[in-house]
Amino acid sequence: MRGGWSGYRFNREDSYYHPWYNFKYWGKKAWAGAIAVVVLIIVIIIIIAVEVTKKNAYPDYTKLNYSLAETYSGSSFFDNFDYFTGYDPSSGFVHYVPEAQATSLNLTYASSSSAVLRVDTSVGPGANPDASTGRFSVRVSSKNQYGLNTLFIFDVIHSPIGCGTWPALWLTDPANWPYNGEIDVMEAVNVVSTTYNQMTLHTSSGCSMGVKRKESGKVLATSCVNTTNDNAGCGVDAGSTTFGADFNSAGGAVLAMELRTAGIRLWQFGRNSIPSDITSGAPDPSTWGEATADFPSTDCNIGNHFKNQSIIANIDLCGTWAGATNVFGETCSGSCTDYVAKNNGSFADAYWEFGAFKVYSAS
Numbered sequence: 001m002r003g004g005w006s007g008y009r010f011n012r013e014d015s016y017y018h019p020w021y022n023f024k025y026w027g028k029k030a031w032a033g034a035i036a037v038v039v040l041i042i043v044i045i046i047i048i049a050v051e052v053t054k055k056n057a058y059p060d061y062t063k064l065n066y067s068l069a070e071t072y073s074g075s076s077f078f079d080n081f082d083y084f085t086g087y088d089p090s091s092g093f094v095h096y097v098p099e100a101q102a103t104s105l106n107l108t109y110a111s112s113s114s115a116v117l118r119v120d121t122s123v124g125p126g127a128n129p130d131a132s133t134g135r136f137s138v139r140v141s142s143k144n145q146y147g148l149n150t151l152f153i154f155d156v157i158h159s160p161i162g163c164g165t166w167p168a169l170w171l172t173d174p175a176n177w178p179y180n181g182e183i184d185v186m187e188a189v190n191v192v193s194t195t196y197n198q199m200t201l202h203t204s205s206g207c208s209m210g211v212k213r214k215e216s217g218k219v220l221a222t223s224c225v226n227t228t229n230d231n232a233g234c235g236v237d238a239g240s241t242t243f244g245a246d247f248n249s250a251g252g253a254v255l256a257m258e259l260r261t262a263g264i265r266l267w268q269f270g271r272n273s274i275p276s277d278i279t280s281g282a283p284d285p286s287t288w289g290e291a292t293a294d295f296p297s298t299d300c301n302i303g304n305h306f307k308n309q310s311i312i313a314n315i316d317l318c319g320t321w322a323g324a325t326n327v328f329g330e331t332c333s334g335s336c337t338d339y340v341a342k343n344n345g346s347f348a349d350a351y352w353e354f355g356a357f358k359v360y361s362a363s
């Protein structure tokens, strides 16, 4: 006390007549000290208030009025896509084939009820040429690109299974990655039985999900920025049996992804819990309850980070994720590329089967 109130000289006599707490007897220094303390308290209160407000900040996801813009379905399903044939950007052990070859090898096939995209099973170790430089697979990218105020409904009947596989159903602007963003709707690696589906965003700098969110999935990481953690992205684990054998034996699921200024939300609905407004063709996310993965705009400007998104479906093999030694070794053994080159018979379940994709837009 003495040191703190140094403006006042303390002695027994004085303290009787001039008690320290009586501000009438305070000197200039005591006043200055008192004011400093009050100012400090106010600053602390403001900082706490700002932090609490930030922590509770949450965007406004009020109802948007969606109407059907496009349907990808039936035997013309793949007509809406370009076939990617370049060197795999994810360093996979794969040769992505052009449309004609995909059709002749039956790696893409669409009927009135579904569309299939698969990994080649025909090229074995004795074939000429063999798969020693990579196995045939497919990566398709929608010709149309999408932006804000879009709701996507993906009917997924079968998810790919197999050691070495890295399948994904996702969206990006391949020519402007990571600046125009990436949204992974379904993704998993080396699935030998069943696992969780990982929903993830990847962006350029300035996009974090370390904020208030409303979701049932489990947060795996909060920085979406591609330079963080080797481009792992801000992933959400959608829950057990959301990818692989159990998912497939249940007939798959319907996934919804809403892209809007307020945020990006994804839902994964099992066959028995598809909202009736989806089935009836008038989807309204505001009635669906908590999302599986919620990526709010609180600390990420969604409009700036996500533009010109194409829908992409592919099955990569090995590469930077599935082929990483420690990752491959979690469920499979040996070398990923060796396995993929030699075990053509093991890719029978390495296929996507899709029902319709529907794209809704709101003005």
Ligand SMILES: *[C@@H]1O[C@H](CO)[C@@H](O)[C@H](O)[C@H]1NC(C)=O
Pocket (backbone or CB within 6 Å): 063, 064, 065
């Ligand atoms: C959606 O439509 C309703 C009914 O027509 C209207 O009241 C509402 O303002 C619309 N919402 C938006 C965001 O346009």
Ligand SMILES: *[C@@H]1O[C@H](CO)[C@@H](O)[C@H](O)[C@H]1NC(C)=O
Pocket (backbone or CB within 6 Å): 106, 109, 116
């Ligand atoms: C191509 O694949 C589809 C889907 O798996 C299958 O139904 C069809 O019989 C296959 N066609 C040929 C010629 O193998």
Ligand SMILES: *[C@@H]1O[C@H](CO)[C@@H](O)[C@H](O)[C@H]1NC(C)=O
Pocket (backbone or CB within 6 Å): 121, 122, 123, 124, 125, 126, 127, 344, 345
């Ligand atoms: C695997 O490759 C071998 C040799 O090329 C071939 O005989 C066999 O039919 C292939 N397996 C499948 C499932 O296509």
Ligand SMILES: *[C@@H]1O[C@H](CO)[C@@H](O)[C@H](O)[C@H]1NC(C)=O
Pocket (backbone or CB within 6 Å): 177, 178, 226, 227, 230, 231
């Ligand atoms: C992140 O994106 C930048 C810009 O394109 C690129 O130079 C960098 O290699 C990327 N890093 C990773 C790990 O993806």
Ligand SMILES: *[C@@H]1O[C@H](CO)[C@@H](O)[C@H](O)[C@H]1NC(C)=O
Pocket (backbone or CB within 6 Å): 176, 180, 307, 308
């Ligand atoms: C989006 O694509 C359009 C047309 O292809 C192009 O003109 C525009 O520059 C692109 N926008 C961004 C932000 O890349």
